[in-house]
Amino acid sequence: MTTVLAGVVGWPVSHSLSPRMHHFWLHENAIAGGYVALPVRQHDLSSVLAALRETGFKGVNLTLPHKEAAYALADIADPSASASQAANLLLFRDLQFEAHNTDVEGLALSLRESLGEKATGIGLAVVLGAGGAARAAVLACDRLGAGQICIVNRTAARTDVLVRALSASVKAKLFVAQWNGWETHAPQTRLLINATSAGLNGTASPDVPLELLPGGAAVCDLVYSPLETPLLARARAQGLTSIDGLGMLMHQGALAFELLFGMRPNVSAALRAHLEQALRNGM
Ligand SMILES: NC(=O)c1ccc[n+]([C@@H]2O[C@H](COP(=O)([O-])OP(=O)(O)OC[C@H]3O[C@@H](n4cnc5c(N)ncnc54)[C@H](OP(=O)(O)O)[C@@H]3O)[C@@H](O)[C@H]2O)c1
Numbered sequence: 001m002t003t004v005l006a007g008v009v010g011w012p013v014s015h016s017l018s019p020r021m022h023h024f025w026l027h028e029n030a031i032a033g034g035y036v037a038l039p040v041r042q043h044d045l046s047s048v049l050a051a052l053r054e055t056g057f058k059g060v061n062l063t064l065p066h067k068e069a070a071y072a073l074a075d076i077a078d079p080s081a082s083a084s085q086a087a088n089l090l091l092f093r094d095l096q097f098e099a100h101n102t103d104v105e106g107l108a109l110s111l112r113e114s115l116g117e118k119a120t121g122i123g124l125a126v127v128l129g130a131g132g133a134a135r136a137a138v139l140a141c142d143r144l145g146a147g148q149i150c151i152v153n154r155t156a157a158r159t160d161v162l163v164r165a166l167s168a169s170v171k172a173k174l175f176v177a178q179w180n181g182w183e184t185h186a187p188q189t190r191l192l193i194n195a196t197s198a199g200l201n202g203t204a205s206p207d208v209p210l211e212l213l214p215g216g217a218a219v220c221d222l223v224y225s226p227l228e229t230p231l232l233a234r235a236r237a238q239g240l241t242s243i244d245g246l247g248m249l250m251h252q253g254a255l256a257f258e259l260l261f262g263m264r265p266n267v268s269a270a271l272r273a274h275l276e277q278a279l280r281n282g283m
Helices: 018-028 042-055 067-073 079-084 102-121 132-143 156-166 182-188 230-237 246-261 269-280
Strands: 004-010 033-039 059-062 089-093 096-100 124-128 148-152 173-177 189-194 218-221 241-243
Touching: 004 018, 004 042, 004 246, 018 033, 018 246, 018 269, 042 067, 042 089, 059 246, 067 096, 079 096, 079 102, 079 132, 079 156, 089 246, 102 132, 102 189, 102 218, 102 241, 102 246, 124 132, 124 182, 132 148, 132 156, 132 189, 148 156, 148 182, 156 173, 173 182, 182 189, 218 230, 230 241, 246 269
Parallel strands: 004 033, 004 059, 124 148, 124 189, 148 173, 189 218, 218 241
Antiparallel strands: 059 089, 089 096
């Protein structure tokens, strides 16, 4: 039996939950495989990827700051990677790098799981942020059929770049609002997604007026450390549906696991409990 080797490449990468998640599935499904965290600096990315391919790795996940650079190095790409111009998974096929982006479908699956039927009736979604996670959030909302997607970022110039990059790939009407000006759209907002890194590891969450959202709206935070960010705590206190970032992490991971190890693992309550425990223990 061949042992499949894979891992996650990032800088830093010691905080990543991916090795723990993939080991859980390898063990659960009795698959002979290995999945390691690989700290790699930006200027070493292409040489390390070439070396991993030579060593016999099947592929690697990519995390900060490598998703855009990995896409640029790829020979072929799946539609989500092409649309977002970012890859969170590279498969090594003979002499080619094959780019995938499972963040998009991973977030769409997490939103469907949490919102049920409401996931398909999103009129207006607001995405805070304009980095790689925001690109995935816009594409996921579009995949769910949102009619309009409003993008709000602290640095206005980045929102224009994002809209230019994505507008050809999405059916929804994309528009931009100022950080302090999107509240006029709040009463129509059905889904608010924090795709900024604000709220990560004890920093302040974006200071957005949740009280202006309609009853029945949902708030999703892609930050999962802490699991309940200050933004989600406010949403819960207000009776809004709150969706944490662990759902996206697990679903994108399951899609990547299938591409790496050949079977789709379960996103189960046991896996969630395992990862929550790791977060509580500071990993
Ligand atoms: N749950 C998951 O599976 C998953 C997957 C991917 C990413 N994520 C999370 O998503 C977050 C964003 O990741 P990324 O790859 O998009 O990062 P990124 O490319 O570095 O973008 C960071 C974004 O956050 C904004 N930002 C940072 N600090 C802010 C603050 N104090 N107030 C307002 N905006 C702020 C930045 O705005 P400016 O442009 O103004 O600097 C930018 O839009 C990270 O926390 C990451 O862990 C989660």
